[in-house]
Amino acid sequence: MATSGRRLLIAVLGVALASTLGCSSAPHLPTATADSSASPSLHPRPTRPGPGTGTGPDATTFCRAALPADWQRAQTSGALTAASGETLDPIAVAPDGKSVFAVSRAAGAPALVWLREHGTRRTTVHTAAHPERGGFGLADFDGRWLVFSVLHSNDIASKWDLYAWDSVSGGAPRRIAQSALGPDGAVVPGPFLYPWVHRGRATWVQAVGDGTRNQKLSDIQRQVHLYDLATGSDRIVRSGHMAPSFFAGETVVWPEAFAMDTPVKLAAADAAGNPVQLPAALSAAEGSPSPASDGTTWAWTGADRRTLYAWRAGWAAPAVVVRGESIDWVRVASDVITWTDPVATWGADVRTRAYTQLTAQHGGSISHGRAVAVSQPAADGRPAGYVLSGADLAPLSCDDARTP
Numbered sequence: 001m002a003t004s005g006r007r008l009l010i011a012v013l014g015v016a017l018a019s020t021l022g023c024s025s026a027p028h029l030p031t032a033t034a035d036s037s038a039s040p041s042l043h044p045r046p047t048r049p050g051p052g053t054g055t056g057p058d059a060t061t062f063c064r065a066a067l068p069a070d071w072q073r074a075q076t077s078g079a080l081t082a083a084s085g086e087t088l089d090p091i092a093v094a095p096d097g098k099s100v101f102a103v104s105r106a107a108g109a110p111a112l113v114w115l116r117e118h119g120t121r122r123t124t125v126h127t128a129a130h131p132e133r134g135g136f137g138l139a140d141f142d143g144r145w146l147v148f149s150v151l152h153s154n155d156i157a158s159k160w161d162l163y164a165w166d167s168v169s170g171g172a173p174r175r176i177a178q179s180a181l182g183p184d185g186a187v188v189p190g191p192f193l194y195p196w197v198h199r200g201r202a203t204w205v206q207a208v209g210d211g212t213r214n215q216k217l218s219d220i221q222r223q224v225h226l227y228d229l230a231t232g233s234d235r236i237v238r239s240g241h242m243a244p245s246f247f248a249g250e251t252v253v254w255p256e257a258f259a260m261d262t263p264v265k266l267a268a269a270d271a272a273g274n275p276v277q278l279p280a281a282l283s284a285a286e287g288s289p290s291p292a293s294d295g296t297t298w299a300w301t302g303a304d305r306r307t308l309y310a311w312r313a314g315w316a317a318p319a320v321v322v323r324g325e326s327i328d329w330v331r332v333a334s335d336v337i338t339w340t341d342p343v344a345t346w347g348a349d350v351r352t353r354a355y356t357q358l359t360a361q362h363g364g365s366i367s368h369g370r371a372v373a374v375s376q377p378a379a380d381g382r383p384a385g386y387v388l389s390g391a392d393l394a395p396l397s398c399d400d401a402r403t404p
Contacts, residue, residue: 065355067358094143101141114146126163139195141197143369150162160179162176180208188220194244201226201229226271243255252269282311288302297350354395
């Protein structure tokens with residue numbers, strides 16, 4: 001649906017990010033949906049840290065804080081303005097927050113555009129082949145390289161192509177992967193395509209069949225790819241049964257089931273594809289459908305998505321961030337963890353063990369490096385968003401704890 005002069009605000013948090021959605025089907029994509037029926041009871045008044053817990057590494061609970069004034073002021077900065085009759089849906093943000101890739105919808109087929117200087121400068125990267133069928137999937141940008149997926153249809157099992165685009169040299173995007181097809185021409189079932197990019201390397205997981213018809217789902221192998229975008233070299237790091245991979249700093253991480261009907265465990269490899277041992281504290285994340293990390297701070301949900309946990313180097317044990325319902329789309333950006341639930345999009349500050357509500361209702365976020373772009377429904381129900389500048393933000397304070 002087209003909008004006129006729609007404003008999209010991009011949230012810039014001075015933090016580093018790499019995260020994933022660890023599921024074997026389509027992720028629960030965050031959406032900016034207006035729905036006044038959502039209940040705030042998912043976030044009851046928290047228990048303040050008592051004596052002996054404080055806000056140090058031994059604290060095990062987070063409290064809820066009011067959104068500080070400087071965070072509120074930051075929501076009005078960095079505004080992007082869509083053209084008349086255009087809607088913009090951001091799908092990737094630059095690590096420094098100075099540019100955004102968004103799907104532009106107006107007359108004709110959707111186009112993927114690169115927006116700089118608050119949207120006053122734009123470059124069209126790719127135009128979809130059809131105005132209503134298929135379109136763009138998930139994407140990521142490391143400051144130079146953009147990797148994005150293009151879907152052939154609106155089906156969840158759509159064929160797809162994965163493209164890379166160099167923002168320095170420009171030109172046409174280059175296809176670096178495509179969905180594997182079985183003998184019947186259908187896509188081999190696998191995890192949702194979720195690409196990540198870090199310092200010129202891309203990673204994703206895709207399924208490969210054995211060429212036979214009616215292959216058992218349990219027999220279908222999945223492969224973790226580590227792709228050098230400059231040289232075009234594609235390395236298969238691991239084959240097995242895993243959920244989408246992601247970067248945790250320089251390390252590639254993925255949840256994997258090493259045997260059928262067993263909990264998934266986190267596995268990892270370095271830039272050369274060699275196995276890496278993860279910290280012992282992360283054994284608590286086994287079975288999580290939503291692990292995320294930037295290499296220092298980690299966050300994950302329990303298997304039922306009702307509890308969000310966090311851990312970072314130097315902490316004696318993981319901490320409970322919040323308990324609720326349907327916690328999803330968990331992302332880590334150094335000191336800040338973001339997530340969505342049926343009520344809103346939320347952010348937690350691991351420095352002070354406090355969390356706050358980032359959107360008035362529903363919403364979602366995309367992140368990379370020093371940036372997090374947060375979207376939410378505006379008063380008229382159309383998507384909007386806001387910006388936080390991490391370098392200028394005061395830590396959240398438990399002294400501002402509040403009842404929802």
